Structures are given as C-alpha cells and as structure tokens.
Amino acid sequence: xxxxxxxxxxxxxxxxxxxxxxxxxxxxxxxxxxxxxxxxxxxxxxxxxxxxxxxxxxxxxxxxxxxxxxxxxxxxxxxxxxxxxxxxxxxxxxxxxxxxxxxxxxxxxxxxxxxxxxxxxxxxxxxxxxxxxxxxxxxxxxxxxxxxxxxxxxxxxxxxxxxxxxxxxxxxxxxxxxxxxxxxxxxxxxxxxxxxxxxxxxxxxxxxxxxxxxxxxxxxxx
Amino acid sequence: xxxxxxxxxxxxxxxxxxxxxxxxxxxxxxxxxxxxxxxxxxxxxxxxxxxxxxxxxxxxxxxxxxxxxxxxxxxxxxxxxxxxxxxxxxxxxxxxxxxxxxxxxxxxxxxxxxxxxxxxxxxxxxxxxxxxxxxxxxxxxxxxxxxxxxxxxxxxxxxxxxxxxxxxxxxxxxxxxxxxxxxxxxxxxxxxxxxxxxxxxxxxxxxxxxxxxxxxxxxxxx
DNA sequence: TTTTGTGAACTAGTTCACAGCT
DNA sequence: AGCTGTGAACTAGTTCACAAAA
Numbered sequence: 001x002x003x004x005x006x007x008x009x010x011x012x013x014x015x016x017x018x019x020x021x022x023x024x025x026x027x028x029x030x031x032x033x034x035x036x037x038x039x040x041x042x043x044x045x046x047x048x049x050x051x052x053x054x055x056x057x058x059x060x061x062x063x064x065x066x067x068x069x070x071x072x073x074x075x076x077x078x079x080x081x082x083x084x085x086x087x088x089x090x091x092x093x094x095x096x097x098x099x100x101x102x103x104x105x106x107x108x109x110x111x112x113x114x115x116x117x118x119x120x121x122x123x124x125x126x127x128x129x130x131x132x133x134x135x136x137x138x139x140x141x142x143x144x145x146x147x148x149x150x151x152x153x154x155x156x157x158x159x160x161x162x163x164x165x166x167x168x169x170x171x172x173x174x175x176x177x178x179x180x181x182x183x184x185x186x187x188x189x190x191x192x193x194x195x196x197x198x199x200x201x202x203x204x205x206x207x208x209x210x211x212x213x214x215x216x217x218x219x220x221x222x
Numbered sequence: 223x224x225x226x227x228x229x230x231x232x233x234x235x236x237x238x239x240x241x242x243x244x245x246x247x248x249x250x251x252x253x254x255x256x257x258x259x260x261x262x263x264x265x266x267x268x269x270x271x272x273x274x275x276x277x278x279x280x281x282x283x284x285x286x287x288x289x290x291x292x293x294x295x296x297x298x299x300x301x302x303x304x305x306x307x308x309x310x311x312x313x314x315x316x317x318x319x320x321x322x323x324x325x326x327x328x329x330x331x332x333x334x335x336x337x338x339x340x341x342x343x344x345x346x347x348x349x350x351x352x353x354x355x356x357x358x359x360x361x362x363x364x365x366x367x368x369x370x371x372x373x374x375x376x377x378x379x380x381x382x383x384x385x386x387x388x389x390x391x392x393x394x395x396x397x398x399x400x401x402x403x404x405x406x407x408x409x410x411x412x413x414x415x416x417x418x419x420x421x422x423x424x425x426x427x428x429x430x431x432x433x434x435x436x437x438x439x440x441x442x443x444x
Numbered sequence: 445t446t447t448t449g450t451g452a453a454c455t456a457g458t459t460c461a462c463a464g465c466t
Numbered sequence: 467a468g469c470t471g472t473g474a475a476c477t478a479g480t481t482c483a484c485a486a487a488a
Contacts, residue, residue: 014439016432017457023431027410042469050412055459055472062471070470071466087431088438095430102331102358106324111386112410112427118434136324158433165334181440182433188249188334190272198436200429205334207422208317209245209309210238211380211404212340214420216310217236218403239479264447277450277481284449292448292487 018060019087024050025057026083032076042073093118096156096180098171099163100125100133100141103186107160109137121154144174151178161185172199240282241309246272247279248305254298264295315340318378318402320393321385322347322355322363325408329382331359343376366396373400383407394421 028050032041043061047054061067061079064086068074084090095113097104100123107113108120123141125131131143142150150156159175161168161183168187175183176197185191185201193199250272254263265283269276283289283301286308290296306312317335319326322345329335330342345363347353353365364372372378381397383390383405390409397405398419407413407423415421 014435015457019432019435020425020428022435023425023428026431027427031411044469051414053459054469055461056457058470059458059472066471068470069466070464071468073469086435086438088434089431091434091438093434093437102328106328107426109324110426113430116427116431118430157437158430182437184429184433189253192273198433198440200433202424202426202429203242203245204329204332204424205249205338206242206245207406207424208335208340208380209248209311209338210241211406211420211422212310212313212315213236213241213244213308215315215379215404216308216313218420237479266447275481276447277483278479280447280449281480288449290448293446294488295447 014063018063021052021056021060022083022087024052025060026080026087026089028052029076029080029083033080039076040069040073041076041079043068045073089117093157094121094154095119095158095160096121096147096151096154096175097123097139097160097162098144098175099123099161099167100127100130100135101162101164104160104162105135105139107162107186108135108139118158121156122150144171147174148178151180156180158182158184161187161191163187165189236285240285243274243278243282244305244309246274247282248302248309248311250274251298251302251305255302261298262291262295263298263301265290267295311339315379316343316376317341317380317382318343318369318373318376318397319345319361319382319384320347320366320397321345321383321389322349322352322357323384323386326382326384327357327361329384329408330357330361340380343378344372366393369396370400373402378402380404380406383409383413385409387411 028046032038043054043057046052046057065082067079067082095118097108097120104123108123113120120139123135123139124144124147125141126144130141133141159180161171163171165187168185168189169191172183172191172193176193181196182198183193185199188203188205191199250268254260265276265279268274268279287304289301289304317340319330319342326345330345335342342361345357345361346366346369347363348366352363355363381402383393385393387409390407390411391413394405394413394415398415403418404420405415407421410425410427413421
C-alpha cells in the first residue's frame with residue numbers, strides 16, 4: 001500500500017457511486033495529461049471541465065488519503081498513480097468472457113479494456129462451431145468445459161457474462177465454482193451469487209426502457 | 223392516458239432509479255406470466271422472488287396510480303399493461319445506431335431490444351467498406367451523411383452511440399441536430415447535450431474498474 | 445385476514461462553507 | 467491568495483409500520 005489508508009477500508013464499505021467516480025476521475029486525468037503539459041490540477045478545474053462537483057471530487061479522494069496540496073491542487077501524475085493503485089489497475093487483471101455470440105465477441109475486442117491494462121484471456125462457449133475460432137482481435141474461443149482447467153492456468157480475475165438470459169444462472173454458478181470473485185453481467189435478469197463474489201450488472205434493456213419512459217413523459221406532459 | 227396520472231408527472235421529476243426499477247418490475251412480471259397461470263401477484267411475492275423490497279415496489283407503482291387491490295395484490299396482466307404504457311412501450315420506438323463496429327453490430331442484433339418492441343432502423347458509419355453491408359440479423363449500414371434524410375423518413379426516436387470516444391461528441395451533435403431526443407451512449411467520457419435531450423450512459427470501463435477496485439480491496443483488507 | 449398505499453422515520457449521498465495549510 | 471480537507475447542512479432515496487380497503 002502506497003496511499004494513506006487510514007484504516008477505513010476494512011471497516012466502512014466504500015459506496016459503488018464513489019468507486020465509479022474514481023474511475024471517471026482517472027479518465028479525466030488521462031485527458032488532462034494528453035492535453036497541454038500541466039503538472040497540477042485543482043478540483044475546481046476538473047469540475048468545470050468535466051461537469052462534476054469540486055467538493056465531491058475532494059471528498060472522494062480524501063477518503064483514500066491526502067493527495068492534494070493546499071493552495072496548489074493535485075499533482076496530475078501522482079494522483080493518476082494513486083488512483084490506478086486504489087482501483088487495482090497496477091495489477092494485471094485477466095478476464096474470461098462467457099458466451100462467444102455477437103456481444104461476447106464485441107467485448108473481447110473492445111479497445112477500452114486493453115487500454116487500462118485488462119487482458120482478455122479467452123471466450124467460452126458451448127457451440128462446437130465456435131470453439132477454436134478467434135475474434136477479429138485474436139481472442140480464442142474455448143469449450144466452456146475447459147473453464148475449470150484454464151482458470152487454474154490463466155488465473156482469471158473477472159468474468160463477463162454474455163450468454164442468453166436463460167443460461168446465465170448456471171454459467172454464473174460455474175464461474176463462481178472455479179474461484180472467480182468478480183462478475184460483470186450483461187444478461188438481463190436477477191442472478192444469485194455468494195456474498196464473497198462481487199456481481200455488477202449492465203442491463204441494456206433497462207437502460208433503453210428508461211429512455212423510452214423519458215420520451216413517453218415528454219410527449220404526454222407537454 | 224389510461225393509468226391514473228394524478229397530475230404529478232408534469233410537476234415533480236421521477237427519479238431515474240425509479241424508472242430503472244419499473245423496467246425491472248416489467249421483466250419480473252413477464253417471468254411470472256411465463257410461469258404457472260397465476261393471475262395476481264403481491265408486492266411481497268415479487269420482492270421475495272426477485273430480491274427486491276416490497277414497500278419500494280408499492281411506492282414506485284403508487285406514484286403512477288392505484289394499480290393494486292387491497293387484500294389481493296396486483297392483477298398480473300393489468301399491471302403489465304400499465305407498466306408498458308408508463309414506460310412508453312405501447313408505442314413503436316425506432317432506434318438508430320451510430321457506429322457499425324463490433325459493438326454497434328452486436329447492439330443491432332441484440333435480441334432483447336426487439337423483444338420489448340424496439341425497432342433497429344439502421345446502423346450509421348463513415349467507413350465506405352461498411353456502408354451497404356448488413357449485420358447478421360439484417361440491419362443495414364448507411365453513410366452517416368444520410369442520417370438527416372433518413373431521420374425524416376424513419377422518425378428515429380432513440381440513438382445509440384457506439385463510435386470511438388474521440389468521435390462521440392460530434393456524432394452526438396449530429397444526432398441532436400436531426401431532432402433525436404433520447405441517446406444511449408456506449409462511448410466512454412463526458413458528452414454535452416441540450417437540456418431537452420435525455421442522455422444515458424453505459425460505461426464499460428467504469429463498470430470493469432469498479433470490479434477491479436473490489437478485488438483490490440478484497441485482497442488488501444483480508 | 446390479507447395486502448395495498450402512504451406518512452413518518454431512517455439511511456445514504458451531495459453540496460455548502462470555512463478552518464487550516466502552503 | 468489559493469486550494470484542500472472536512473464538519474455541518476441539506477437533499478434524495480429507502481424502509482418501516484400502520485390505517486384503510488377488499
């Protein structure tokens with residue numbers, strides 16, 4: 001541990017809203033770095049530039065340590081390093097994608113994942129015609145029966161679920177059984193996992209229907 | 223309007239957390255209908271079966287009308303109809319997908335969208351080799367320059383943004399300029415839209431990094 | 445009796461505003 | 467002077483608990 005822990009993390013539970021924002025802050029810093037050669041940045045500047053709240057940025061960061069310098073702001077490179085460490089991006093996380101359909105293949109080649117240091121270790125499917133095939137980006141599809149064997153060798157940290165809804169629960173059970181502790185689920189519907197496994201859902205139908213609601217109200221309400 | 227409005231919708235703003243849950247409730251009801259021939263369901267039963275809170279279900283629904291019967295529960299088919307109407311799914315919404323890369327093509331063929339009555343009207347891209355091509359599911363890719371002309375004819379309600387991050391803002395500006403009022407953004411980063419346009423983001427990097435955070439804490443904290 | 449609909453109580457999350465450091 | 471870090475105030479969201487209705 002390089003950042004000041006303050007002994008909180010073992011006690012309180014950090015809100016998911018906060019962890020999501022940490023990821024956003026990191027992206028903002030990367031953009032700042034890509035831009036002109038600024039070495040420091042204030043919470044106010046970040047807030048203005050990216051539509052955030054300055055106090056919230058400070059509070060989120062202060063939770064993990066005192067990264068800033070009063071009167072100056074945050075040293076961009078230092079803060080970036082600290083955020084990467086807090087988010088666990090200094091490790092090399094390996095991802096298994098369950099389901100080599102359209103969505104699974106798209107996720108396998110999604111450039112944003114590799115950029116932040118995630119490695120897609122393989123696709124897993126039941127369909128014989130898919131097994132042995134590679135995605136455009138070169139990710140190989142394995143028989144789902146091989147997951148157990150490969151999980152040992154490849155040490156998968158995260159699984160993404162991109163199988164049809166009806167197959168999602170058994171696939172999640174399998175993923176949990178091989179010791180994977182973090183799951184990103186793209187299939188619609190509720191899934192059960194043990195408490196020591198973190199499940200995060202990306203629900204496309206809910207997102208789209210929420211937009212539909214907005215349009216319906218908009219047209220009705222005037 | 224078939225459901226009791228109570229005149230609230232024009233005044234208060236419904237929380238996005240609530241609208242997301244409405245979509246979840248609808249999916250739960252669909253599953254209940256697929257199962258045994260039950261005609262009524264109580265908030266408690268839904269809560270138990272899908273890991274929700276009964277009071278919250280009742281409160282969310284009560285906001286839009288009195289759909290339940292005391293001592294009985296909710297008539298499943300009626301409630302389903304009311305939810306579909308509230309969410310605007312009784313209309314026929316048309317979707318344009320900006321970007322015919324891996325992700326755009328996967329979205330175009332995603333079965334969950336069609337299932338709830340959304341129609342994918344076309345993919346739009348700048349790459350000449352993609353224009354005129356069809357997705358596996360038969361969605362045609364048009365030149366992005368055609369958006370304006372086609373938007374008039376096809377009356378797109380919703381746009382999904384699946385272009386690289388660097389192209390996202392100009393593409394959103396274009397989408398807004400042709401009169402589309404609801405946008406689902408899959409590209410990472412902050413986008414600006416006028417207030418009368420609803421922008422919703424699905425941020426894959428943030429989701430994955432949030433899982434990474436969990437793993438980092440888990441291993442560090444014991 | 446059962447279960448809704450809802451005020452009240454509670455919990456979580458955000459923003460303000462300023463002391464304190466550089 | 468400028469900006470962080472943070473208690474206090476505020477706002478939003480959830481859950482409780484019960485009166486009212488079937």
